[in-house]
């Protein structure tokens with residue numbers, strides 16, 4: 001049972017479908033709190049509700065920023081962040097999508113300044129940067145990995161929004177882990193569907209996992225949950 005508990009503490013259980021109803025989110029948050037998942041990730045307009053539902057539990061709330069495409073100006077992302085900061089410490093984690101358009105344009109200074117600007121604003125929260133590895137070349141993963149490794153206050157590099165059309169692969173995680181050499185933790189997300197997926201990503205360097213299959217993954221081990 002301890003192993004199962006440790007496993008749940010590595011999972012940000014995610015429900016971000018565009019057409020999800022309030023009732024579905026409520027059921028999802030209740031079950032996630034029972035399972036003691038690390039955090040729940042819900043549509044932004046229901047974050048305040050999730051915060052009230054997770055109060056006094058071991059489960060935090062992650063909010064997504066600039067989601068899912070990431071190409072909002074930095075000022076817009078910061079305004080979004082401030083909106084959730086006002087909800088208090090119950091919004092524990094911020095998962096922010098990087099500006100991939102700037103990255104693909106070779107605007108590495110812009111990219112680095114964006115990450116630093118976000119990190120300054122998120123100094124007292126868990127800051128995860130979504131870099132969308134399925135859309136990046138090996139060189140680009142290495143370059144963004146090196147930048148991320150050098151930014152104080154960035155807690156996790158997260159592989160994918162889960163909305164980019166392709167899953168995260170083991171190779172992408174391995175390259176990222178090699179490049180960052182333990183300087184930042186890695187949240188693997190986008191296509192993590194089973195315990196076997198989770199295990200293969202642990203082997204290549206995943207520390208925590210974002211998945212919309214959290215409950216079915218733990219039910220592989222404990223069917224009563």
Ligand SMILES: O=C[C@H](O)COP(=O)(O)O
Nearest residue numbers: 161162190191210211212
């Ligand atoms: O952050 C997590 C992702 O949105 C989940 O992606 P997934 O639906 O592929 O599990």
